[in-house]
Amino acid sequence: MKKEIYLDNAATTRIRPEVVKAMIDHLEQAYGNPSSIYKIARENKALIEENREKVAKAINSDKNEIYFTGGGSESNNWALKGIAQSYSNKGKHIITTNIEHHAILHVCQYLETIGYEVTYLPVDEEGNISLEDLKNAIREDTILISVMFVNNEIGTINPIKEIGKIARERGILFHTDAVQAVGHIPIDVKDMNIDLLSMSAHKFYGPKGIGALYIRKGIKITPLIHGGAQERNRRAGTENIDSIIGMGTAIELATKEMPEEIERLTKLRDKLIDGILEKIPYSKLNGPRENRAPGNCNISFEFIEGESVLLLLDMNDVCASSGSACTSGSLDPSHVLLAIGLPHEKAHGSLRLSLGLYNTEEDVDYLLEKLPPIVNRMREISPLYEEFIKNNN
Numbered sequence: 001m002k003k004e005i006y007l008d009n010a011a012t013t014r015i016r017p018e019v020v021k022a023m024i025d026h027l028e029q030a031y032g033n034p035s036s037i038y039k040i041a042r043e044n045k046a047l048i049e050e051n052r053e054k055v056a057k058a059i060n061s062d063k064n065e066i067y068f069t070g071g072g073s074e075s076n077n078w079a080l081k082g083i084a085q086s087y088s089n090k091g092k093h094i095i096t097t098n099i100e101h102h103a104i105l106h107v108c109q110y111l112e113t114i115g116y117e118v119t120y121l122p123v124d125e126e127g128n129i130s131l132e133d134l135k136n137a138i139r140e141d142t143i144l145i146s147v148m149f150v151n152n153e154i155g156t157i158n159p160i161k162e163i164g165k166i167a168r169e170r171g172i173l174f175h176t177d178a179v180q181a182v183g184h185i186p187i188d189v190k191d192m193n194i195d196l197l198s199m200s201a202h203k204f205y206g207p208k209g210i211g212a213l214y215i216r217k218g219i220k221i222t223p224l225i226h227g228g229a230q231e232r233n234r235r236a237g238t239e240n241i242d243s244i245i246g247m248g249t250a251i252e253l254a255t256k257e258m259p260e261e262i263e264r265l266t267k268l269r270d271k272l273i274d275g276i277l278e279k280i281p282y283s284k285l286n287g288p289r290e291n292r293a294p295g296n297c298n299i300s301f302e303f304i305e306g307e308s309v310l311l312l313l314d315m316n317d318v319c320a321s322s323g324s325a326c327t328s329g330s331l332d333p334s335h336v337l338l339a340i341g342l343p344h345e346k347a348h349g350s351l352r353l354s355l356g357l358y359n360t361e362e363d364v365d366y367l368l369e370k371l372p373p374i375v376n377r378m379r380e381i382s383p384l385y386e387e388f389i390k391n392n393n
């Protein structure tokens with residue numbers, strides 16, 4: 001069977017063989033509970049700390065500022081709910097953006113139901129917030145600013161360092177959902193004045209269900225999961241050691257290869273974007289041209305629906321996704337595409353292709369060969385397109 005062409009690396013990435021090996025070696029051999037006192041337990045404790053160090057190094061934090069969690073969604077939930085609770089005597093106002101992942105937006109909506117106020121900053125047509133808007137949104141009772149590092153749908157990279165500077169000057173905590181950034185682009189939490197940062201291993205070729213929250217030293221935060229004394233009393237539960245080893249192994253490799261990988265992916269991405277825009281009329285790039293995640297390509301095609309393109313791509317063994325993070329059963333257009341000003345019908349017509357470690361130039365060529373006839377075919381049966389042609393002839 002022909003191998004699939006996997007162009008959905010923003011949804012998840014394929015785990016690296018080096019990571020699988022490190023995890024299996026451990027899984028088969030070492031089962032000691034790291035909280036116990038005998039040798040096989042102490043060895044596991046040491047392994048956790050060794051891998052914590054690798055994660056810390058990747059974002060220039062201290063080892064003791066890294067807390068392992070069950071993934072990006074948990075890290076985001078913990079950051080927002082934990083800070084909201086521990087700083088509620090200072091205020092109950094939070095600032096975020098309207099293009100965050102649902103693991104931020106839905107938490108904010110929940111916090112609104114229990115007495116918090118949230119300002120959702122709008123974005124321009126490329127997905128950028130305005131720093132002036134941010135400054136104007138800050139109030140006496142603002143306790144937290146949460147702005148994502150890289151948008152998962154359209155690849156916009158936010159000015160994190162500038163946001164961090166504003167937050168620090170005003171004495172407000174700054175959290176960033178960096179799930180799409182960690183392991184992909186350089187991050188320095190000290191230089192960027194980041195107070196809390198969420199990450200997830202399966203977005204950088206590690207296992208699913210493991211992530212971390214960086215919490216700067218000195219910050220008070222209520223735990224999300226109460227129980228045992230693990231993670232320095234802040235996140236209870238016997239550690240997921242095999243996955244922690246997988247995450248540490250993956251982040252070390254990603255960090256080492258980052259400069260070359262950014263260059264390689266940027267070239268592939270630009271070839272993909274230019275090729276699609278050139279070969280397919282009435283197509284439009286969503287998100288910025290520069291200042292964009294190295295692997296992200298998001299394109300709208302007028303007159304047709306993204307979901308139908310996905311089905312035909314699937315028949316050609318291409319895995320991709322539509323701009324909408326379409327939870328099964330719901331065909332709501334993407335909140336991100338609506339926020340950058342796309343009308344409903346175009347927000348439905350978009351396609352996200354996200355490149356990663358295992359993609360080659362052949363993959364891009366294959367897509368550029370298969371996609372144009374698919375879009376043509378869909379347009380031929382589209383009443384919208386028929387009407388457009390009639391009116392323009």
Ligand SMILES: *Cc1c(COP(=O)(O)O)cnc(C)c1O
Nearest residue numbers: 071072073101103152179180200
């Ligand atoms: C994938 C993703 C998440 C969720 O991470 P999980 O580990 O799947 O829970 C959160 N935020 C962004 C930006 C993401 O891309």
